[in-house]
Amino acid sequence: MISVDAALEQLFALVSPVSMEPVPIAAANGRVLAQDVNTSRNQPPFAASAMDGYAVDATAVAAGVTFRVIGEAAAGHRFDGSAGPGDAVRIFTGAPLPDGTDRVVIQEDVSRDGDQITIHEGFDERAYVRPAGADFTAGAMLGAPRLLTPSDIALLAAMNIPNVPVRRKPIIAIIPTGDELVQPGEAPGPDQIIASNSYGLAALVENLGGTARLLPIARDTVPALTLAFDLAAEADLIVTIGGASVGDHDLVGDVAETLGLERSFYKIAMRPGKPLMAGRMRDAAMIGLPGNPVSAMVCGHVFLAPVIRKMLGLGAAPAPREGHTLAKAVGPNGPREHYMRAVCDTSGVTIFDRQDSALLSVLAKANCLAIRPINDPARSAGDEIDIIRI
Ligand SMILES: Nc1nc2c(c(=O)[nH]1)N[C@H]1C(S)=C(S)[C@@H](COP(=O)(O)OP(=O)(O)OC[C@H]3O[C@@H](n4cnc5c(N)ncnc54)[C@H](O)[C@@H]3O)O[C@H]1N2
Numbered sequence: 001m002i003s004v005d006a007a008l009e010q011l012f013a014l015v016s017p018v019s020m021e022p023v024p025i026a027a028a029n030g031r032v033l034a035q036d037v038n039t040s041r042n043q044p045p046f047a048a049s050a051m052d053g054y055a056v057d058a059t060a061v062a063a064g065v066t067f068r069v070i071g072e073a074a075a076g077h078r079f080d081g082s083a084g085p086g087d088a089v090r091i092f093t094g095a096p097l098p099d100g101t102d103r104v105v106i107q108e109d110v111s112r113d114g115d116q117i118t119i120h121e122g123f124d125e126r127a128y129v130r131p132a133g134a135d136f137t138a139g140a141m142l143g144a145p146r147l148l149t150p151s152d153i154a155l156l157a158a159m160n161i162p163n164v165p166v167r168r169k170p171i172i173a174i175i176p177t178g179d180e181l182v183q184p185g186e187a188p189g190p191d192q193i194i195a196s197n198s199y200g201l202a203a204l205v206e207n208l209g210g211t212a213r214l215l216p217i218a219r220d221t222v223p224a225l226t227l228a229f230d231l232a233a234e235a236d237l238i239v240t241i242g243g244a245s246v247g248d249h250d251l252v253g254d255v256a257e258t259l260g261l262e263r264s265f266y267k268i269a270m271r272p273g274k275p276l277m278a279g280r281m282r283d284a285a286m287i288g289l290p291g292n293p294v295s296a297m298v299c300g301h302v303f304l305a306p307v308i309r310k311m312l313g314l315g316a317a318p319a320p321r322e323g324h325t326l327a328k329a330v331g332p333n334g335p336r337e338h339y340m341r342a343v344c345d346t347s348g349v350t351i352f353d354r355q356d357s358a359l360l361s362v363l364a365k366a367n368c369l370a371i372r373p374i375n376d377p378a379r380s381a382g383d384e385i386d387i388i389r390i
């Protein structure tokens with residue numbers, strides 16, 4: 001058995017960042033920027049009004065002063081002329097500031113009579129002008145790698161980047177295995193259950209920015225598993241679920257090796273997740289997850305997520321940990337690093353009493369995994385503990 005850290009290092013060695021592709025900006029949210037992008041624009045491209053009001057020469061502004069309104073500037077429609085001393089231009093938010101003006105008196109601070117405006121006592125002193133290039137100037141850059149957020153998308157659009165260079169989505173084939181499984185919606189036989197973690201893992205893959213290719217359930221036979229691996233041929237990463245342990249029907253490792261798996265490791269000092277295996281297989285990386293629903297999902301967070309992030313060019317780093325305090329005491333840990341289902345809130349970390357790796361209802365209540373080091377002694381409320389958010 002190897003440690004979780006050693007397993008992660010070996011997993012990182014199995015994958016490389018996938019290639020780049022340009023996507024329309026409308027499809028770039030959640031994708032990973034693969035190359036620095038630069039803008040050739042200034043934003044705003046001109047000094048612009050920040051309010052609705054009157055553009056004037058700042059030096060002439062004082063309470064009781066009167067200006068003559070000589071025209072209008074609206075967003076998208078500049079005032080063509082030039083304002084002289086005593087002139088004001090009616091202006092709206094986003095309009096270019098007319099020549100001869102350098103501040104805006106908001107309309108709440110003037111009285112208007114025909115083409116005359118008079119500034120009130122106690123008027124707002126602010127200039128309400130956004131200088132040219134106040135947001136960004138030509139040459140400004142958004143640096144890669146970067147997981148693009150809605151804010152980034154708005155910035156890229158303002159920079160006039162219609163097509164964004166991103167990493168293509170890695171294709172992750174997911175192969176559920178087991179004679180006992182049927183798909184959700186099917187009628188299970190008396191000894192059957194519904195395939196669940198395959199759907200959970202597919203959802204996790206999609207959340208991480210991959211494309212999940214959920215393959216049909218492979219029965220516990222050599223031909224069925226061989227066919228499943230053939231169906232996964234185009235994938236960047238093949239993930240099997242179940243059949244990884246030592247039972248007579250646990251055939252995944254044997255079949256994968258017959259088909260060319262070069263195994264990196266098998267079994268890790270982790271709970272849940274002990275019978276994890278991984279290697280290179282044909283042109284893809286392969287990860288064999290344990291079948292227990294929670295084991296597979298925990299391995300998804302601890303191993304699959306960092307591996308997919310590396311494939312997306314986001315670097316090779318473990319799932320980020322946060323230090324918190326325990327809200328409730330826990331007993332000692334055994335010889336495997338334990339990733340315990342827990343809730344982290346303002347009162348601290350509360351680890352659930354029931355930790356069996358078959359309990360999806362407990363996993364669904366958890367918002368984090370609390371990590372117990374190997375042979376960690378019993379801990380009291382108030383002690384420090386690391387968590388991974390899930
Ligand atoms: N004698 C030993 N037995 C077991 C050991 C061991 O070391 N010695 N390890 C245990 C541990 S730890 C785990 S974890 C499981 C993993 O076994 P497998 O990876 O071979 O998984 P299966 O036997 O195929 O399934 C286990 C369990 O999970 C259910 N399952 C499988 N796939 C799905 C799915 N897609 N959706 C929902 N549920 C699924 C399956 O029905 C079983 O109940 O082995 C222990 N045994």
Ligand code: MOO
Binds near residue numbers: 270271272274275290
């Ligand atoms: O370690 Mo297994 O992965 O107990 O569920």
